[in-house]
Amino acid sequence: MSVDARPLARARRLTLLAVVAGAAAVVPSAAADAPLLRTASTIGTAPAAPRIVGGSPVAITAVPYQVRIRVRGDGQPWGTPGPFSFATCGGAVIAPDTILTAAHCTFAGVNRIPPASFVVDSGFSRLDPTPGAGGAVIPQAGDTAQTRSVADVRRHPRYRSREGDQATLAQLTDDVAVLRLAAPLRYDAATQPVALPAPGQSPLGTARVSGYGVRSGGGTQDGGLYALDVPLLDAAIPEAKGGAGELNALYAVTRSRAGSTCQGDSGGPVVQAGTIVGIVSSGAACGAGQSGFHTNVAAPEVLRFVQGEANPPLAPVGGEGVALRAPTSTPRTGDTLTCSPGSWTNAPTFTFAFTDTRDGTTLQSGPATYLLKPADAGRTVACTGYATTAGGVGRTPQTPATPAVIGGAAPAAARTRLRLALRAPAVVRRGGSxxxxxxxxxxxxxxxxxxxxxxxxxxxxxxxxxxxxxRAGGRRCWRTSSVRRATTKTFRLRVRAGARSGPAPLVTGTATATNGRTARDVARVTIRR
Known part of the structure; x- marks a missing residue:
């Protein structure tokens, strides 16, 4: 029996979540178009409404790490006299002089926005949405608004900007930037940092998103700060079903029946248990039931950049073709299940988890094989593969489960038994075959x-x-639909140039049937000059 979990091809294009607002003030705001959720793509259009879709209004003291980033649309330094248009994004305080945001908020098309064009506002719960007001802060009880200019912008070296506001998940990885402020923020009840996570895989559970973004796609601004607690989806779910698929090591994915992030929320924080696990990036649409895609801060490919590395290691990408194999279509106790992780990039190491899908119990974590024990009778077993590199941890989707495991050994007549024999001359000369x-x-x-x-x-x-x-890596493999008595495969091996003389392993072989155990053999040979 072989049970495969293959994600559907990635075809959806996502929209970035920056917002554009017109202003006639002397102070502009930050954010430019970037790749992935719906975001206004033209500086100078009618003002958009910043607000989390489906969220509830909150005071800044509930999310004191939240900031607003404004950027001038003309690339001039913030404060330059005269009318201007500006765009807005969210961000998060991670140190007195350091703001975490999305890389796409720091580009205008493919052009990098200079640091002097940005301004960062913290410690406030409401802004003036009136066209021409420049997004001025409207003080509320408990607010202690602070505004800082930006001295430097660091963008992830692997993020690639593009014209327009739409792209695929694969084109939008590493959507993260770090702003260094010209002067540090003062910490108080309305301005506080959020902790960075420990290195790890895409998060699960529940998280909070917040921001000043629009309440509906293309909606109008009301000036409030909103927050929404949202479930974190298993990012390994195929993209066609709302997950990040093979790119799950690099994304945190949210989806809620209550709402979502939207335009103007880009760069904002996704926070779980006091740590920032995601940076709002993109989505196919705004609203209830829509997946939001957020840069996974816990992936070392992202986290180590945030912490200062110029060239962080790569996370694994893959998992297509994960499969759970059993000797027969009706596995029995005493059989061995094998979990295959599918194909991956960046040379990860693997571990595997075997799970009883009836109640979610983990039966084993570690090697790729699991021996069905008497206690497994009646269980339906699935597996998940975990791929690890220095840059992150990716996981496969969970495979479909086996049929209920049958207790006891199969009748002898129902079993197949394979034997493998490798035959070759005992001697070969250097340079020969x-x-x-x-x-x-x-x-x-x-x-x-x-x-x-x-x-x-x-x-x-x-x-x-x-x-x-x-060819399968360094191996050569054949498939035979069925074998009644015997089958023979013939091939030639060539002695590698420079191989030393003497006894040597010639070849190792395996033969496996879907309804039988694996047979193995090793052949040795002597290399002579």
Missing amino acids: IRVEAQVRNVGGSRARGVRTCVTPGARFVVAASSGGV
């Missing part, structure tokens, strides 16, 4: 189904030619 036969014999009581035969050359040899088969 050698013919090898891999014979698979079925000595069990039933036809072997879906037989896969794979051979791996020893370190001093390389495959020179073969009778069919496909």
Whole structure:
């Protein structure tokens, strides 16, 4: 039995969540178009309404890490006299002089916005949404508004800006920037930092999003600060179903029946248990039931950049083709289940979790195989693969579960038994090649189904030619739909240039049937001059 979980192809285009507002004031705001949620893409259009869709109004003291970033649309320094237009984004205080935001908020198309064009406002709960008012702060009880200019902007080196406000998830990874303020903020009840997370995978559970963004796609601004507690979706869910799919190591994904982030919330914080786990980036649309895609701050590819590294390590990307395999379509106690992680980039190491899907109990975490025990009778088992690099942790979607495990051994006649024999001459000369036969014999009581035969050359040899088969890494593999008695595969190995003389492993082979156990054999040879 083989159970595969293959994500659907990524096709959706997402919209960035910056907001554009017109102003005739002398002080502009920050944010430019960037890749992924719906955001206004033209500086100077009619004002947009900043507000979390479906959220509730909150005082800044409830989310004191929240800031508003404004940026002039003409690229001039903030405070330059004369009329101007400006755009807005959210951000989060992580140190007195440091603000975390989305990289797309720091670009106008493909052009980097200079630091002097930004201004950061903290410690306030309401702004003036009137066109021409410049987004001025309207003091509220408990507010202690502060405004700071920006001295420097650091953008993630792998983020790629683009014209327009739409792109795919793959085009919008590493959407993170760090602003250094010209003067530090004063901490008080309305301005406080949020902690950075420990390195890890995409978060699960519940988080809070907040911001001054619009309340509906293309809506009008009301000037309030809003917050919404939202579930964090398993980011490994395929993109076509609202997750981040193979890019899950780099994204936190939210989806709620109550609402979502929207235009003007870009760059804002996604906070869980007092730590910032996400930076608002993009989404397909605004509103209830819509997925929001946020840069995963816990991924070391992101976190180590935030902490100052110029070239952080890469996170793993992949998981397509994850599969759970069993010897038969009706697994029994005593059978071994094997979890295959699918294909991945950036050379991760793997661990696997086997789970009873009836109640979510984790049966085993660690190796790729799980031996079904008597206590597993009746359980339906699925697996998840975890891929780890220095840049992050990605996970596969959970595979579909097996049928309920049957207790007791299968009748002997229903079993297949494979034996593998590798045959080759005992001696080969340096610079020469050698013919090898891999014979698979079925000595069990039933036809072997879906037989896969794979051979791996020893370190001093390389495959020179073969009778069919496909390359899989350094291996050569063949598939045979069924074997009643025997099947033989023939191939040649060539001695690698410079290989030393003497006894050496020639080739290692395995033969596995979907309804039987794996057979193995190793052949050795002597290399002579």
